[in-house]
Amino acid sequence: MDVFTHLALGFGVALTPINLIYALVGALLGTLIGVLPGIGPVATIAMLLPTTYALEPVSALIMLAGIYYGAQYGGSTTSILINMPGEVASAVTCLDGYQMARKGEAGAALTVAALGSFIAGCVSTVLVAAFSPPLSSLALKFGPAEYFSLMVLGLIGSVVLAQGSLVKAIAMVVLGLLLGMVGTDVNSGVARFDFGLPELTDGLGLVSIAMGLFGFAEIIGNLELGEKREVLSRKIKGFGLSRKQIRDAAPAVARGTAIGSVLGILPGGGAMLASFAAYSLEKKLAADPSQFGKGAIQGVAAPESANNAGAQVGFIPLLTLGIPENAVMAMMVGAMTIHNIQPGPQVMTSNPELFWGLIASMWVGNLMLIVLNLPMIGIWIRLLTVPYRMLYPAILLFCGIGVYSISNTSFDVSQTAFFGLIGVIFVKLACEPAPLLLGFVLGPMMEENLRRTLLLSRGDATVFLTRPLSAVLLAAAVLLVVVIALPNVRRRVGVQA
Amino acid sequence: MVRIRHPRDFWAGAMFTAVGVAAIVLGSKYTLGSAARMGPGYFPRMLGILLVVLGGLVALRALAVDGPKVERFRWWPTLLVLGSVVVFGQIVQTVGLALSTVLLIVMASAATREFRWKEALLAGVALATLATGVFIVGLSLTLPIWPRFS
Numbered sequence: 001m002d003v004f005t006h007l008a009l010g011f012g013v014a015l016t017p018i019n020l021i022y023a024l025v026g027a028l029l030g031t032l033i034g035v036l037p038g039i040g041p042v043a044t045i046a047m048l049l050p051t052t053y054a055l056e057p058v059s060a061l062i063m064l065a066g067i068y069y070g071a072q073y074g075g076s077t078t079s080i081l082i083n084m085p086g087e088v089a090s091a092v093t094c095l096d097g098y099q100m101a102r103k104g105e106a107g108a109a110l111t112v113a114a115l116g117s118f119i120a121g122c123v124s125t126v127l128v129a130a131f132s133p134p135l136s137s138l139a140l141k142f143g144p145a146e147y148f149s150l151m152v153l154g155l156i157g158s159v160v161l162a163q164g165s166l167v168k169a170i171a172m173v174v175l176g177l178l179l180g181m182v183g184t185d186v187n188s189g190v191a192r193f194d195f196g197l198p199e200l201t202d203g204l205g206l207v208s209i210a211m212g213l214f215g216f217a218e219i220i221g222n223l224e225l226g227e228k229r230e231v232l233s234r235k236i237k238g239f240g241l242s243r244k245q246i247r248d249a250a251p252a253v254a255r256g257t258a259i260g261s262v263l264g265i266l267p268g269g270g271a272m273l274a275s276f277a278a279y280s281l282e283k284k285l286a287a288d289p290s291q292f293g294k295g296a297i298q299g300v301a302a303p304e305s306a307n308n309a310g311a312q313v314g315f316i317p318l319l320t321l322g323i324p325e326n327a328v329m330a331m332m333v334g335a336m337t338i339h340n341i342q343p344g345p346q347v348m349t350s351n352p353e354l355f356w357g358l359i360a361s362m363w364v365g366n367l368m369l370i371v372l373n374l375p376m377i378g379i380w381i382r383l384l385t386v387p388y389r390m391l392y393p394a395i396l397l398f399c400g401i402g403v404y405s406i407s408n409t410s411f412d413v414s415q416t417a418f419f420g421l422i423g424v425i426f427v428k429l430a431c432e433p434a435p436l437l438l439g440f441v442l443g444p445m446m447e448e449n450l451r452r453t454l455l456l457s458r459g460d461a462t463v464f465l466t467r468p469l470s471a472v473l474l475a476a477a478v479l480l481v482v483v484i485a486l487p488n489v490r491r492r493v494g495v496q497a
Numbered sequence: 498m499v500r501i502r503h504p505r506d507f508w509a510g511a512m513f514t515a516v517g518v519a520a521i522v523l524g525s526k527y528t529l530g531s532a533a534r535m536g537p538g539y540f541p542r543m544l545g546i547l548l549v550v551l552g553g554l555v556a557l558r559a560l561a562v563d564g565p566k567v568e569r570f571r572w573w574p575t576l577l578v579l580g581s582v583v584v585f586g587q588i589v590q591t592v593g594l595a596l597s598t599v600l601l602i603v604m605a606s607a608a609t610r611e612f613r614w615k616e617a618l619l620a621g622v623a624l625a626t627l628a629t630g631v632f633i634v635g636l637s638l639t640l641p642i643w644p645r646f647s
Contacts, residue, residue, distance in 0.1 A: 168510075185527075393605040
């Protein structure tokens with residue numbers, strides 16, 4: 001079967017009424033939380049994960065994926081209108097998007113962001129469909145040694161964009177791996193680090209950790225910051241683009257899509273790096289770079305296309321290798337696991353309708369976003385005028401009910417609050433939680449693969465270097481560390497971010 | 498006397514080291530095994546040692562490089578926000594969703610300086626209605642709405 005037969009199968013799944021509804025719910029919810037401050041996609045997915053138990057796995061994943069790209073879309077809306085990125089990946093859109101809005105071109109900026117994202121989404125959907133089969137068949141040949149090395153590479157990749165000290169970010173990964181050890185060891189049946197609590201024999205809850213570290217900690221942080229938001233109150237009109245604007249934006253969209261597709265597939269690279277890279281490239285190529293930062297349409301078109309392409313291509317490592325490359329993907333692993341689907345190369349053959357349905361739904365979701373959201377801009381703006389003091393108690397309530405409903409115990413709720421406290425400490429000590437979450441998800445898999453590798457090699461650890469593929473993966477991880485550690489590279493990333 | 502020049506990183510390093518040591522100590526009761534036959538204690542021990550080393554590196558570097566202080570910890574908002582959720586989890590089964598929601602909202606709202614009793618109570622009642630509609634009627638969650646006297 002070629003790409004298009006696969007996609008046809010996928011659209012068959014994605015276009016069923018029930019899945020269309022879940023894609024819509026996910027995309028709208030994603031846009032909502034992307035627009036609203038104080039709650040990001042990780043915490044939202046954590047909140048909704050318990051409610052997806054009853055759904056078909058494919059519907060659940062379609063909805064959760066919708067939250068992810070919807071959030072990016074909502075994030076760019078606030079970047080343009082109020083100079084505040086809802087999500088990190090759209091931070092760079094503020095530079096020119098907000099300036100366009102100040103010049104009275106908010107409508108054009110929103111349109112170009114939406115169209116750019118959509119075009120990038122179309123291209124990257126085809127890319128995901130084209131690259132996934134060869135990658136999964138390659139991954140099926142992986143032994144435990146290769147898997148272990150791949151996870152090392154993936155985890156190192158996740159710290160690439162961490163701010164501040166690299167060692168700290170790696171320590172967060174290790175801390176996450178250790179948290180993953182809590183609970184019953186599959187091989188010996190020993191309950192590890194359970195502190196005598198029977199609730200911990202199944203391990204710590206992914207939902208609790210994610211919601212605590214990403215949701216509660218952020219709310220508390222926002223309360224300390226206080227409120228300073230300024231909504232552009234002028235009426236937004238003129239969603240059309242002039243011929244000149246189209247001529248300027250089109251090549252930027254194409255280049256942004258290309259950059260996003262390439263960087264998105266790298267472990268840890270993802271949407272944020274892509275948007276920064278695309279913006280810098282446009283600035284270099286522009287006939288008049290001085291226009292950037294003053295409302296250049298390319299400065300909106302390129303990063304928006306890049307972050308959407310990057311976000312979607314980011315599904316490739318998850319779907320083909322079972323390796324999440326960012327915190328949202330780690331939540332997707334959690335979603336697949338609760339439906340008894342082990343993420344990895346076998347998903348494509350064992351659950352083809354899930355695999356291709358999810359991919360097709362991304363395209364459908366992007367189309368919905370563009371059709372629904374431009375007319376709905378007014379509603380999103382009105383939501384922004386809801387003061388934060390009304391908003392966060394409601395978010396806490398939905399988190400509380402969501403966590404409680406996982407297993408109807410107060411233990412999960414207390415556990416979440418505990419990780420909220422840990423999250424506040426992390427914020428104070430400038431430790432980023434995303435690498436920890438990846439470590440937590442990969443911990444048990446990593447231990448299992450290490451165990452198998454060393455069992456097969458009779459305790460000889462050099463197999464990781466003598467097996468060529470494993471050696472290449474580890475070499476790539478080392479190279480990545482060296483590149484990040486080079487001071488001038490870090491300084492440059494620091495300045496941009 | 499060694500001076501801590503980068504308090505934020507120093508304490509981060511100290512935290513990592515402490516967790517690493519705890520993992521090694523708590524993990525010492527699990528069978529270690531050998532590399533070829535790893536027991537349940539093997540991988541956690543590896544991670545614990547790694548974390549101690551990394552934490553040590555972070556903390557040592559904080560003695561050599563200048564950096565920001567640890568921001569002040571605001572106990573009151575932290576306590577109210579996290580406490581409101583914990584209390585909700587503890588009482589929702591006996592007190593019911595309606596009243597626990599109102600309590601959560603009022604308690605959480607008190608974390609801001611702009612707190613107003615009337616507004617918080619109103620929001621609590623509105624959200625209790627909404628939550629009952631969405632979660633109990635809509636998603637048919639098995640939670641009581643009102644207190645149970647038994």
